[in-house]
Amino acid sequence: MTYSAGYGDPESGGPATAWRDGWPVYDRSGTVCVIGAGPSGLTAMKNLKEQGFGVDCYERETSVGGAWNWRHDRSPVYSSTHLISSKPFSQFPDFPMPDSWADYPKHTQVLEYLEHYADHFDLKPHIWFGTEVVKVEPAEGDRWDVTTRSTGGYGGERIHRYAAVVIANGHNWSPKxxxxxxxxxxxxxxxxxxxxxxxxxxxxxxxxxxxxxxxxxxxxxxxxxxxxxxxxxxxxxxxxxxKYALGRPADQVNDTMLWLRLPLRLRQLIAHRTLKTTxxxxxxxxxxxxxxxxxxxxxxxxxxxxxxxxxxxxxxxxxxxxxxxxxxxxxxxxxxxxxxxxxxxGYHPVFEFIDGNLLGVDASGRPRLAMHAFPKRLPTLAVAGLLQPDSGLFPLVHWQMVAFARLLRMREAAPAKAVAVQRRLEAELDRKWTGAKVQGTSRHWFEISHTVYLKAIQRLLDELSLEGAVK
Amino acid sequence: MKVIRTREWAFPVAPARREVRRATPEVDEGRPPLLFVPGFGHGAWVFAEHWLEHAADRGFPAYAVSLRGHGESAAAPKATLRAYAHDVAQVAASLPRRAVIVGHGAGALVTAHALARYPARAAVLLSPVFGGAGTALRNPMLSLPALFGGGLRLPAGQLFSRELPAGAARGYATRLGRASARAQWQLLRGRTPQPPVGDPPVLVVGSPDDRIVSDAALRRVARAYGGAPLLFPGMGHDLMLDVRWREPIDAILDWLEKSA
Known part of the structure; x- marks a missing residue:
């Protein structure tokens, strides 16, 4: 980040170029704003950087890890928290957890993993710690004005204009x-x-x-x-x-059945039998x-x-x-x-800094998002990690963010094709991503099956491959 | 890019104790760490001989891993290529910063597989043996025993140039081990690795006088990664042990400094 001499906002390297309600807006041009430096925010930054985007991340706490950092006010972890999905389902697909860790790591190890991820991919210099996002408002040209201030409300507010925004504020902090x-x-x-x-x-x-x-x-x-x-x-x-069945982590046994392409009925039968006998x-x-x-x-x-x-x-x-x-x-x-x-x-997902209508939030607080991530008609906004999978969350958020970064790239390289992909996503706005019919209580709406969801991601990534766009 | 990996999730690679040798510069200048991956039969020691210290002297933290079943790593008679790639990704992810992976021989193929599971900053493929029938036909006497579960035969004459004194060459050759029979089979089958994640720049380095990797094979690998090979005529297959070991490592470090 370069600092300008003299006047203007030091963060943006220049004087304000626009105004909003009498306040200066500092233009961050092609940079993408990431809200939150928990697992979802970190992987958003890493994957956006990998696609060549500049990123600014705002984190209300003074360290990374989000919910997994027990020092944070909003962290729900307790001293005995362990992962409930085994390592292959819990790690980012391109950053394995150490072999020396047990099948189901403890929350302190998860935090260690996230801290290491942030250092390994050099993410910390992009994070504004102790800064909370107050408002996210649309600006012209599918861009976004993000108002921030010091956590707790000390000091003034600043407005920066971004090319895109990733909301990664977590969904396990507002108690229901x-x-x-x-x-x-x-x-x-x-x-x-x-x-x-x-x-x-x-x-x-x-x-x-x-x-x-x-x-x-x-x-x-x-x-x-x-x-x-x-x-x-x-x-x-x-x-x-x-946690263990047939001598192996239960989720690995379950995916063995998926690997063998057993139909749902048969998997249910096997699982019922196994549970009955064990x-x-x-x-x-x-x-x-x-x-x-x-x-x-x-x-x-x-x-x-x-x-x-x-x-x-x-x-x-x-x-x-x-x-x-x-x-x-x-x-x-x-x-x-x-x-x-x-x-x-349980907890409510809360997006207090953005107009609920933009995310299509209904009376029960449920946003209407394609693949639980992409709001309607807002191609430069994404919600990361709003999923309740039957596996670990990290790999899914990783792929969500790979897809979003590619979508943004495609908007520049092949705008017509990007619009077509966006339309296709919106056509599936109300689709569910579960393996079997899901019980209809409110708490289950963002439950997904990792294989069904990843199949949809695979399709999206195939559509977004730029070689395909050239042909 | 393959997103659904049910087989890998259902059957994760078993952990193994791994030997990692290192040489780090006295002052950290923020350069990316290098991770060297030896080929089949070779251990981390082949890089510890000259290259690790040399890279560290030039300011690059340098690490070399012995694939399971090689060097001082735990025995693994049933290891697969996937297990070897897992070893590389594990060590790469444990390093303090995003690493550059340098794979040699069949270790270059292991590296190529690992690149699909770890977003390396850059990769270097040294005298890459990507397998397949072509490699086997070029070296029938070397690969024939492997068809029957024996080790790949790696005589000193095939690995080093004539410049290396015979005594030293024999000394190195006696320290060689072997890869697992399964991995050798997989090498002969020559399955194409999945594309790398994170789009790393890839440099292919070799010698036209390599008696294991033909010039055409070298060019084919380089072309697959969108470039031409960097050639060191007169050198043998084991570039890092040959008499002129300084030239290729300096060229690699120059390339890294330039592309940084």
Missing amino acids: RPEYEGLEDFKGEVIHAAQFKDAAQLRGRKVLVVGAGNTGCDIAVEAAQQAARCWHSSRRGYWYTP VGDLTRFGLPKPDHKIFETHTITNSQLIYYLGHGAVTPVPDIARFHRNSVELKGGEVIEPDLVVLAT
């Missing part, structure tokens, strides 16, 4: 808290899983864990070991798959029977929950009916008396 009758009168402590950091918080308490997602199950397992009592409330039945019937522990076949929503990956259910250390209970002053009433009438309630009820 369900409404319960009588919750405000409850005398016990109620926290969201986002505030759960360490098992010590549970020691000796009577804990009710709400939610049977991967986080909820992890916390129930911790509570089983630390707490005086643990109830685990789930609304519906899920499929619990162990895990067994979970209803005998009091868990609700799954109301769907396996693979219709993502399975819960947890080997230990079943173990602690078998020890009686975790008591499965139904959904909460209402809170009383000193107790919690469950659906079915049972009353329990926890003194700590942990709500592992």
